[in-house]
Amino acid sequence: MLQNRIRPDLNENDAQQDLIARNELEKYIFDIENAIKNLDQQIVDAEQENEELEAKYSAYGQKISDIMIKLSTKKCRIQIRRSILDQREETDPAKVNELLFQFEETRRMLLQQVVQGNAQPDGTYRWKVRKEHAMGASIKE
Incomplete structure (x- = not known):
């Protein structure tokens, strides 16, 4: 039951x-x-x-x-x-000097203003700092 x-x-x-x-x-x-x-x-x-x-x-x-x-x-x-x-065909000395000056200014600006870095596997960057980047100060400072 x-x-x-x-x-x-x-x-x-x-x-x-x-x-x-x-x-x-x-x-x-x-x-x-x-x-x-x-x-x-x-x-x-x-x-x-x-x-x-x-x-x-x-x-x-x-x-x-x-x-x-x-x-x-x-x-x-x-x-x-x-x-x-x-500009390779330019023969005028004044114009050639002006172009050289412009290229030199561009080179200096790129060296002083652009800091190149390489990305590391851990996500950080390793910078290529040159004395030109110091803008008058020592890199060690």
């Missing part, structure tokens, strides 16, 4: 149906708990994958930025060379 401890007023048939319903409910709850655990694991996996993708996108963005800087400096060099080649 089935004993129904929760509802002792039920007869044998009702108690059996109640027990079956409780077992089905427990199975349903167990399935829901497993589904929640699986969803939690999927969320954790998705977050890890998202972090990995963000790191990759960040690295790609940095590489693209580095490439663009290199391309812009290369374009600058190409433009300077073109400018020099465009």
Whole structure:
């Protein structure tokens, strides 16, 4: 005889149906708990994958930025060379002296104003500092 401890007023048939319903409910709850655990694991996996993708996108963005800087400096060099080649037929001494002065001023400005650095693997930069960058002061100061 089935004993129904929760509802002792039920007869044998009702108690059996109640027990079956409780077992089905427990199975349903167990399935829901497993589904929640699986969803939690999927969320954790998705977050890890998202972090990995963000790191990759960040690295790609940095590489693209580095490439663009290199391309812009290369374009600058190409433009300077073109400018020099465009003026190669100049024979007027005054004009030649003026062009030489302009190129010398450009060279000085690039040496004094542009500090070149190399990106290190740890994310820092190693700077190529020259005495021209000191602007009158010693580099050691």
